[in-house]
Amino acid sequence: MAALALALALLGGWELYADLGPVESYLLPAPHQVAAALADDRSLLWSNFTSTAGEIGLGLLAALAVSLALATAIHFSPAVRRAVYPLLIASQTVPVAVMAPLLVAWLGFGIAPKLVIVAVICFFPIVVTMLDGLAGVDPQLRKLMRTLDASRWRTFRLVEAPSALPALFSGLRIAVVVAVIGAVFAEYSGSSDGLGHLIQQALAQLQTPRAWAAVVVLAAFAVAMFALLTVVERRLLPWAHRTVGVTT
Amino acid sequence: MSTRLALGAEPDLDQQDLAAPIVVAGVSKSYPRRRGPGVLALAGFDLSVGAGEVVAVVGPSGCGKTTLLELVCGLSRPDAGQVRAAPAALMPQSDLLLPWSTALDNAALALRARSGRLDVRVSRAQARARARALLEAFDLGEFASARPHELSGGMRQRVAFVRTLLAGKPVLCLDEPFGALDAITRQEMQDWLAAALMREPRTVLLVTHDVEEAVLVADRVAVVSRRPGRVGAEIEVDLPRPRERTDPEVAMLRQRTMEALR
DSSP states (O other), X not given: OHHHHHHHHHHHHHHHHHHHSSSOTTTSOOHHHHHHHHHHTHHHHHHHHHHHHHHHHHHHHHHHHHHHHHHHHHHHOHHHHHHHHHHHHHHTTSOHHHHHHHHHHHHOSSSHHHHHHHHHHHHHHHHHHHHHHHHTSOHHHHHHHHHTTOOHHHHIIIIIHHHHHHHHHHHHXXXXXXXXXXXXXXHXXXXXXXXXXXXXXXXXXXXXXXXXXHHHHHHHHXXXXXXXXXXXXXXXXXXXXXXXXOOO | OOOEEEOOSOOOGGXXXXXXXXXXXXXXXXXXXXXXXXEEEEXXXXXXXXXXXXXXXXXXXXXXXXXXXXXXXXXXXXXXXXXXXXXXXXXXXSOOOOTTSOHHHHHHHHHHHHTTSTTOXXXXXXXXXXXXXXXXXXXXXXXXXXXXXXXXXXXXXXXXXHHHHHTOOSEEEEESTTTTSOHHHHHHHHHHHHHHHHHSOOEEEEEESOHHHHHHHOSEEEEEOSSSBOEEEEEXXXXXXXXXXXXXXXXXXXXHHHHHHO
């Protein structure tokens, strides 16, 4: 209810400012123009959305696979941690604008460079939260596993990995949102379809309402993915949302 | 029964019972602090526990009781002196049950953890079958599929105790197992533990600050001094079981232990 009221208030303010304010409508379209573009361009938006969603989905899966492997390797080996962790952080500071043309030169205009960009942006939050989750296991529990003769790997498999799942989901929730930004930038750097490509074209042709309609679709997609992850987590890990350790 | 030897400076094992499952002789252990000198947790600590004996260690907070258990469980090594102990399973104060697993799987963890080590292969089904049998032996069968949050604190400690038994170690190290429970549940659990040990006799080192618990459960009570910890007095509890907390002899021994603590 409060969410709806806030959204309506923001939209109302935007509408008034766009209609009555000093800004030209080709710079800032009013919500009703954006809504009209959403309706008129729906098939155009949908076909571009499917390619962007594909890039985001596959990029996220690639990021997840790389993150799980990296987090496990870093968790097990202090040497890998010292060697790789600084590089991971450094990788996040390379601007997409610098990386993208190179990837396009290497991998062409197809989906491959987009997947790489989305994956490079997304794996970082997943690795960092996953490592925190793995390290956050109660030291007493690790001691208990040692007295039960558990190997390092058994402790990981039976205790540490399950404990880190809630952290993994937190990382994934951050990742889906930055994945959307990554996909748009990737498409900016050379593509023939996708919502990022559509935004770029629409802005060049001063079709601002269409660009904003594409933004609305992207935002709705990010919110939906975020909500879906939250629901899945509550289903899969109900124990993570209870207060634990309360003795009665 | 395999043994573990941690050789320190002064070997005075010959004064102790060599066949005993737990021999702690002249042990000192300190912990480094970030600033200043380390904390000396134990100094010149001697204790031996015979096969099948239940020894309670009581003492004020911070007398190195937990340090003692970590040494006996092989989780750390003494700075000086010797610790010789048969393989020991630890039962911590907080039950440490895995919140995502059922009571059955939490008990079975003791068997599954070991799988793959020492040429032991235990399938999940085998581990569950053995865990279920033991839970049922302790009348916990109906809780097998409950998750920890659905169990009361006392029930969780019972499951944790079954897990400790399933580790299959000759020695049990119980670290204030009922310290976090309310008074009534704690009394229930003390009687339950005494009965459980009659059914499944083990060599037990029970660390507690509840003197009554010590007298009700143990064959012998070792009273440990304030830090650095050392055994100040040992009190034999030569009473038949089951013991009643209202028994005047229990009350008298409790009183003696309290006086030794001061």
